[in-house]
Amino acid sequence: MKLSVPGRVTGAAAMVVAALLTTSATADAAPARVAAAPDIPVAAVKAHLTQLQSIATANGGNRAHGRTGYKASLDYVKGKLDAAGFTTTIQQFTSSGSVGYNLIADWPGGDANQIVMAGSHLDSVTSGAGINDNGSGSAAVLETALAVSRAQYQPAKHLRFAWWGAEELGLVGSRYHVNNLSTANRAKISGYLNFDMIGSPNPGYFVYDDDPAIEKTFKDYFAGLGVATEIETEGDGRSDHAPFKSAGIPVGGLFTGASSTKSAAQAAKWGGTAGQSFDRCYHSSCDTTANINDTALDRNSDALAYAVWELSD
Template sequence: MIRRILGSALAAALALTCLFAPASANAAAAPDIPVGSITAHLSQLQSIASANGGNRASGRPGFTASLNYIKGRLDAAGYTTRVQSFTGGSNLIADWPSGPSGPTVMLGAHLDSVASGPGINDNGTGSASLLEVALAVSAQRPSLTKHVRFAWWGAEEQGLVGSRYYVQNGGASGVEAYLNFDMTGSPNPGYFVYDDDAALQQLFNSYYSSIGVPTEPERVGDGRSDHAPFKSAGVRVGGVFTGASERKTAAQAAKWGGQANQSFDRCYHSACDTYPSNVNTTALDRNADAAAHVLWALAVGTVNPPGNDYSMTVSPSSATVSAGQSASATVATQVTSGNAQTVALSSSGAPAGVSVSFSPASIQSGQSSAVSIAVGASVPAGTYPITLSGDGATVDRSVTFSLTVGGGGGETSWAPYTAYQAGATVTYQGVSYRCLQGHTSLPGWEPPNVPALWQRL
C-alpha cells in the first residue's frame, strides 16, 4: 500500500513537472480579469434571452444571438473562429493564431441554457468569463509555449451533444489539457475544483490558496459536463464549479460564507436564473482569475504570485422608486490577495436628475460605503444601469446598480402573489416598506410579518 501511494504521488509530480514545465522563470504574470467586463457580457446575454422568449436554449434564436455576440467580439480581437454545426445546435471554436501549432491547451464552457430560463449562472457565467480570458490573451499577446483554443458548446443541456460531437469528429486530437468552466458564479457559492487530474487540480488549488480561499474536490458533476467526452478520449481535464441545486453544509458556510442548508444556486434550471440577481460577483471574479492563472501556467510559463487585489459588490443590486424618491445600497469590498489599498469611489451612467453619493467616498479595501441615489421629480420612467466604480491604488473594480424609476404612480399597496424586486417600495396598512430581497409574495408574508424581506421606512 505504501509503495502504491508513493508511486501515485511520484507520478503526479512527474506529470506536473514534465507536462506543464514553464517556458522561463521570467514569464509574464497572468492578467487580472476585470469582473465588470464579465458582468457586462452577462447583461448582454440577459438582454438576448429577454428578447428571444426568455431563454438561450440550443437551436433557438436566443442561442444563435448569443453565439453571434461572442463570435463578433472574438473576430474583432483577432481570433480564428469557426462555427461547427450539428443536429440540434452548433459549437463556436476560437483559435489564437499566434504561438506554436501544438500541443493545444483548450478551455471550454457551454453556451446554451435550458428552455425554462435565460441560463445566466448556468452557464452564462462560464461563457462570459472565458470570453474575457480570451480577450486578455489578445490584449497581452504573451509569448506562448502551447497552442491556445477556446470553445463555447451547444446542446450541453441535452446531454453534452456539442462537445461529444466535437470529440467524435477528431477535436481531441493534439489537445494536451482541457479546462471546463460550468456555473462559476452561483449566488451561494462553493469553490469546487475538478479532481480528475492531480496536476491540473494542483494548479487551481495553488491559486486559490494564494488568495486565501479553501477548495473542495468537485465530484457532483463527474460525467455531467463538457469535460466528460475529453476525459473519455484520454485528455487530461480540469476545471472549477460553484455548485448547483445541492445544499451548502454548515461546515461549508463556515469556510466560504453564505447560507447553510440553502442551495448553492436556488435558481438552477429555472426562470429566475437571471442577471444580476442570480450571480455572486466575488466568486465570478475569483474563478475567472483562476482560469487565467492556470492558462498562463500551462501555455505561457511560470506565473508570479498575485499582487494586491480586492473584490467589489453592491447590495441590493437594484431598486425601483418613483420620481422624487431615493434609493440606498451598500458597496462592499474584500481583499482577495496581498494587502489593503485605498479605493476612491465614483459613479457613472446616471441619467440627468439622478445624483449618486458615497459615504465615505474613499475607503480601504475590506471596508464598505453607503450609497445614496437621489431621483429628481422630473426624471422620466425607465430602467437605468449605473456603474459604481472603485479606483484602487493598483486595481480598479466596478459593479452595476440597476435603477428603475416608476411612472409616477407612487408607492403601490402590498398584495400577495406579486413579484417584488429588491428596492421596491410599498404601503401596507398606511406604512411604507422597502423590499430587501427579490421574491414573489404569498399570504402570510405581509411586510410587518417578514422583516427579512421588508424594511419599514
C-alpha cells in the same frame, strides 16, 4: 508580485540592495516566466452577462439549443473574438431535430502539437436565461480570451477557446466535437479546462480532480487567495469535460455548485447560507443577472486566466 527584502536594511547595504534590484529589473537575461496572468476585470465579465440576459429577454426568455437566443448568443461571442484577432470556426451539428452550433476560437501562434483548451457551454435550458448556468462560464472564458488579445500573449503552447451547444441536452456539442477529432488531433490537446456555473449565488469553491497537474494549478491559485477548495463531485460526468476525459485528454475545471445543499461546515468555510442550495435558481426562470455572486465570479475568472497562462507557458 511585490519583492520583499527580509530584515531591516540601512545605509550602504540599502544602496547595494537597490542596485541589485535595479540590475535585476533591467537585465537582458530571459525571465523565469514568459508572462504573468492578468487580473480579469469582473465588471467586464458582468457586462457580457448583461448582454446574454438582453439576448434571452429579446428571444423568448432563454438561450436554449434550437432557439433564436442561442444563435444570437453565439453571434455575440464570435463578434468579440473576431474583432480581437482570433480565428473562429462554427461547427454545426443536429440534435432533437434542430441545428446546433459550437464556436471554436484559436489564438495565432504557439506549438500546434501542444494545445491548451478552455471551454464552457453557451446554451441555457428553455425555462430561463441561464446566466449562472452557464453564462458565467461562457463570459469568463470570453473575457480571458480577450485578455490574451489585449496582452498579445505569445505562449509556448497553442491556445484554443470553445463555447459548446446543446450541453443541456446531454453534452451534445462537446461530444460531437471530440468524436470528430482524429486520433492525432486528440493527442495534440495537452489539457481541456471546463467552466460550468462559476458564479453561484450561495457559492462553494470546487475543483475538478481528474488530472493532478491541472487540479494543482487551480488549488495553488485559490491557496494564494487563502480560499479553501473542495473536490468537485456534484457535476461529475455532467458537463463538457466528460467527452474529452473519455477520449483520454487531461481535463480539469471549476464549479461553484448547483442544486446540492451547502452544509454548515461549508458555510463556515466559505460564508453564505447553510441548508440552502448553492444555486436556488438552477434551471429556473430566476437564473438571471441577479443570480450571480460577484466575488465568486471574480475569483473564478481570475483562476481561469491563471490556469490558461500557467499551463500554456
